[in-house]
Structure formats: structure tokens, C-alpha cells
Amino acid sequence: MIIDGKAAAATLRAEVAAEVAKLARAPGLGVVLVGEDPASAVYVRSKNKACREAGMLGFEHKLPAGTPEADLLALVRQLNDDDSVDGILVQLPLPAHIDTNKVIATVSPHKDVDGFHPENVGRLASGLHGFVPCTPMGCLMLIKAVRGDLAGLDAVVIGRSNIVGKPMAQLLLGESCTVTVAHSRTRDLPAVVRRADIVVAAVGRPNMVTGDWLKPGATVIDVGINRGADGKLVGDVDFASAEGIAGAITPVPGGVGPMTIACLLKNTLTSAQRRQGVQRK
Numbered sequence: 001m002i003i004d005g006k007a008a009a010a011t012l013r014a015e016v017a018a019e020v021a022k023l024a025r026a027p028g029l030g031v032v033l034v035g036e037d038p039a040s041a042v043y044v045r046s047k048n049k050a051c052r053e054a055g056m057l058g059f060e061h062k063l064p065a066g067t068p069e070a071d072l073l074a075l076v077r078q079l080n081d082d083d084s085v086d087g088i089l090v091q092l093p094l095p096a097h098i099d100t101n102k103v104i105a106t107v108s109p110h111k112d113v114d115g116f117h118p119e120n121v122g123r124l125a126s127g128l129h130g131f132v133p134c135t136p137m138g139c140l141m142l143i144k145a146v147r148g149d150l151a152g153l154d155a156v157v158i159g160r161s162n163i164v165g166k167p168m169a170q171l172l173l174g175e176s177c178t179v180t181v182a183h184s185r186t187r188d189l190p191a192v193v194r195r196a197d198i199v200v201a202a203v204g205r206p207n208m209v210t211g212d213w214l215k216p217g218a219t220v221i222d223v224g225i226n227r228g229a230d231g232k233l234v235g236d237v238d239f240a241s242a243e244g245i246a247g248a249i250t251p252v253p254g255g256v257g258p259m260t261i262a263c264l265l266k267n268t269l270t271s272a273q274r275r276q277g278v279q280r281k
């Protein structure tokens with residue numbers, strides 16, 4: 001089974017739009033892009049378009065690559081104080097002269113729709129309500145749509161980034177999976193992956209996970225977005241060899257990526273609902 005992330009994202013976006021229509025004030029999302037990284041520019045454009053389509057307001061702030069860190073921090077504080085802004089995201093990666101952790105920590109945790117602020121990281125680790133990073137949230141939705149109850153399943157997350165690997169492991173733990181986080185120093189990675197009912201690959205190495213690494217029937221979620229020499233996108237999983245072994249697998253493109261943007265809208269809606277005192281289900 002090929003997991004259709006585009007269709008799942010479209011459903012989620014429609015659900016968000018229906019809830020937005022019930023609000024007294026349209027949710028506002030402040031989107032900050034520093035520099036001219038072409039992929040980041042595409043993602044930011046897609047986020048703004050998705051906002052408009054869901055009935056939200058996207059406030060785009062494009063800053064030159066050489067923007068001093070102090071100016072970026074000042075903009076973030078301005079967005080923190082702006083009542084028309086419910087969510088703030090600073091597109092990553094940032095230019096090397098800017099301290100990413102400092103920027104993330106400056107975003108108000110109440111508007112941190114990326115879920116990267118240390119307070120939200122701690123909330124996720126403690127099993128408390130907070131904003132959850134968009135990519136792992138989308139991955140979990142796709143996994144649950146395929147597997148239902150995940151309790152007791154063996155999950156292997158390949159990659160230990162703050163954006164995907166670590167929060168993904170926390171979410172799967174929250175679903176009572178037995179979770180292994182594998183990384184570049186893991187010994188005999190194929191053997192580790194072969195034990196898994198659920199595999200989430202988020203390493204950034206094209207076609208690294210091959211079909212012979214997989215337990216037959218495993219659910220395989222490919223977070224990798226690698227651009228090949230021919231300009232085509234390839235995931236971290238070798239789709240051709242994995243497709244016949246996996247029980248369900250996400251393609252690249254059209255798998256996890258669209259869910260990332262849909263979950264950003266969901267987090268922005270949640271923030272707006274909280275700030276407008278709306279009771280949520």
C-alpha cells in the first residue's frame with residue numbers, strides 16, 4: 001500500500017478550514033524567511049498559500065541573508081507582541097552567522113507553531129499539552145491511519161534531529177511503542193531496522209534504507225527530501241526495493257511533505273482557538 005500523504009493533507013486542511021470559518025477573527029501566521037535558499041523560499045510560499053486557502057492570514061517577512069541576528073530577534077519580539085499574530089515560524093535553516101537556538105528560544109512558546117521552543121520540547125517529553133513539531137505530527141497521523149492502535153509495536157526512528165527524530169520518538173513512545181532511535185553511530189543498522197513494525201527514516205541520505213533491511217509488512221515513513229543530480233526528489237528509502245516488502249510506505253514526493261504544511265495550519269488553528277478562548281474537542 002502506498003500512503004497518499006497529499007490526500008491525507010487535503011482532508012486535514014479542509015477540516016482546519018471548517019474550524020477557521022467558525023472563529024470570530026481569522027488566525028494569523030507570521031512567516032519569517034532569512035536569505036535566498038531556493039528550497040526554503042518554495043516552502044514559505046507553500047505555507048502562505050496554504051494559509052490563505054484555509055482562511056488564515058499569512059504575514060510574510062523576507063529578510064536579506066546578511067540580516068544581523070539582533071534585527072531578526074527584534075522582528076520575532078515584534079511578532080510576539082502583535083495580537084493579530086497567533087503563530088510564528090522562522091524558516092530553517094538560518095544563515096550560519098545566526099544562532100538558531102537563540103532565535104527559537106525568543107519565539108513566544110504560546111505562538112510557537114513549529115513546536116521547537118524548549119518549553120514545548122519539554123512539554124512533549126513530559127506528556128503535557130503543547131505545540132508538537134509539524135513533520136513528526138504528520139508522520140504519526142499517517143502511521144495511525146494505517147495501523148490504528150500502536151501499543152506494543154516496535155518502532156525504529158533513524159535520525160536524531162531536534163526537528164524530526166527526537167520528537168518522533170517521543171510521539172511514538174506516547175503511543176506505547178517500543179522505540180529505538182538509530183543514528184550515524186548505530187551498529188548494524190540493517191539488523192536494528194529489520195526488527196521494526198514501524199520505520200521512520202529521517203537521515204537525509206538518498207535511498208539509504210533498502211528493501212532487504214525491512215521486516216515484511218512494516219509501515220515505512222520516509223521523511224527524506226534529497227535532490228538528486230537530475231533535480232528529482234528522492235527519499236531516504238529506496239522506494240523500488242522497499243515497496244514490495246513494506247506493508248505500507250510513503251512516497252517522496254507526496255508523502256510526509258504535504259502533511260508538514262497541513263499540521264502547521266492545524267497548530268496555527270489551535271493557537272488561535274486558545275487565544276480566542278474557544279473550547280476544543
Ligand SMILES: Nc1nc2c(c(=O)[nH]1)N[C@@H](CN(C=O)c1ccc(C(=O)N[C@@H](CCC(=O)O)C(=O)O)cc1)CN2
Pocket residue numbers: 042043089090091092093114134135225233252253254255256257258259260261
Ligand atoms: N521552521 C521550519 N523549518 C523547516 C521545517 C519546519 O517544519 N519548520 N521543515 C523542513 C522544510 N519544510 C517545511 O518548512 C517542508 C519540506 C517539504 C515539504 C513538502 O511539501 N515537500 C514536497 C515536495 C516539495 C518539492 O518539490 O520540493 C513533498 O514531499 O511532497 C513541505 C515543507 C525544514 N525547515
